[in-house]
Amino acid sequence: MRLSAALVSSAVATAAKALGDDWTNNSTAPIEQVPAPWALHGTVYSVASVLPPGELPAKAYGPLERAAPGYTTAAEYVGLLGMIQIIRYTDSPVGPYDELLIVPGYFKYAHVDAQGRTTERLNPSITRIYVSQKYTARNGRLNWNIPKHLAKFDWTDEPDGSTTVKVYPFDTTGDASESGPAALPFFQTTFTPVLGGLPFSTDLYEWIGINATLAQPPLPGNPASRYGELAGTARWRAVVPGQASRRSSLGLFDMDQGRGDQVGDTGRNPVGDEFFRNFWPGTPGLALGLKMENADISFGEPEIWG
Ligand SMILES: *[C@@H]1O[C@H](CO)[C@@H](O)[C@H](O)[C@H]1NC(C)=O
Numbered sequence: 001m002r003l004s005a006a007l008v009s010s011a012v013a014t015a016a017k018a019l020g021d022d023w024t025n026n027s028t029a030p031i032e033q034v035p036a037p038w039a040l041h042g043t044v045y046s047v048a049s050v051l052p053p054g055e056l057p058a059k060a061y062g063p064l065e066r067a068a069p070g071y072t073t074a075a076e077y078v079g080l081l082g083m084i085q086i087i088r089y090t091d092s093p094v095g096p097y098d099e100l101l102i103v104p105g106y107f108k109y110a111h112v113d114a115q116g117r118t119t120e121r122l123n124p125s126i127t128r129i130y131v132s133q134k135y136t137a138r139n140g141r142l143n144w145n146i147p148k149h150l151a152k153f154d155w156t157d158e159p160d161g162s163t164t165v166k167v168y169p170f171d172t173t174g175d176a177s178e179s180g181p182a183a184l185p186f187f188q189t190t191f192t193p194v195l196g197g198l199p200f201s202t203d204l205y206e207w208i209g210i211n212a213t214l215a216q217p218p219l220p221g222n223p224a225s226r227y228g229e230l231a232g233t234a235r236w237r238a239v240v241p242g243q244a245s246r247r248s249s250l251g252l253f254d255m256d257q258g259r260g261d262q263v264g265d266t267g268r269n270p271v272g273d274e275f276f277r278n279f280w281p282g283t284p285g286l287a288l289g290l291k292m293e294n295a296d297i298s299f300g301e302p303e304i305w306g
């Protein structure tokens with residue numbers, strides 16, 4: 001045990017040295033596997049909404065996952081509580097990176113335990129997620145079945161404390177190798193703080209009866225991906241994420257997408273994602289949400305089955 005842990009940490013140290021702190025796509029250092037658990041730090045922007053059950057929009061999934069046989073039907077969507085988060089990680093076991101994640105709500109699925117007993121479980125799931133570099137993209141897919149794809153993130157911080165982010169995915173151009181960012185943003189928002197100085201932790205979820213465990217079906221892979229970051233997996237994984245900060249603010253997210261990334265006035269982008277004025281059906285133009293500064297974030301060892 002100790003020996004293999006030492007080997008892993010020495011492999012990580014070697015990778016870090018080769019990278020010379022360059023954790024960008026441009027780096028020529030190979031993508032080493034960095035297993036769970038991960039401890040990370042960063043600023044989390046989070047907007048939640050209560051959602052009815054029903055059909056998910058096509059844009060709930062990225063093009064690769066959407067086209068994979070059985071992926072979108074692996075679990076049954078039931079709505080309840082959904083969440084969009086934008087996270088600026090200042091450090092992680094694979095260096096700094098940015099992230100946009102979509103949890104459209106809760107899903108019902110069959111869990112099979114080690115004795116072969118099947119039970120029905122209900123948990124939220126990340127169905128679509130973008131990150132700014134390949135090291136976290138491949139590791140997130142392999143460690144927890146998090147369907148990470150690459151995107152370019154543009155940030156603007158204003159003197160009034162507001163922050164704007166625009167996200168340009170590599171998989172909305174129609175290029176199967178996902179080799180560069182789209183010209184138009186798939187997602188944009190501006191967060192303006194209203195009330196600061198609040199402590200917040202995901203323990204709150206338990207207190208109000210929300211189970212934050214993420215359940216993630218096995219992922220399709222794409223061997224044609226530019227950096228080899230689109231690894232596939234064979235078994236289900238569940239993980240309990242943690243997010244806690246002593247410095248949180250309540251504020252408003254401006255969800256107006258402008259013209260979005262639609263082609264002309266077609267209401268769709270090049271890969272068929274629907275255009276919605278406020279990004280998601282039912283989302284208001286101004287949505288109440290949370291900014292958690294200098295947050296401690298954790299991604300534990302997954303439960304694996306199937
Ligand atoms: C990657 O390299 C290109 C070309 O040298 C450069 O323009 C770009 O800024 C680099 N990107 C990063 C994230 O370092």
Ligand SMILES: *[C@@H]1O[C@H](CO)[C@@H](O)[C@H](O)[C@H]1NC(C)=O
Pocket residue numbers: 121122123211212213238
């Ligand atoms: C949360 O969900 C997980 C996975 O379905 C389950 O194992 C766990 O018991 C649940 N926790 C609570 C407090 O219900």
Ligand SMILES: CC(=O)N[C@H]1CO[C@H](CO)[C@@H](O)[C@@H]1O
Pocket residue numbers: 024025026132133151152153180181
């Ligand atoms: C997010 C990011 O840095 N993306 C870059 C990855 O590297 C390619 C070039 O290899 C750039 O075009 C991307 O902008």
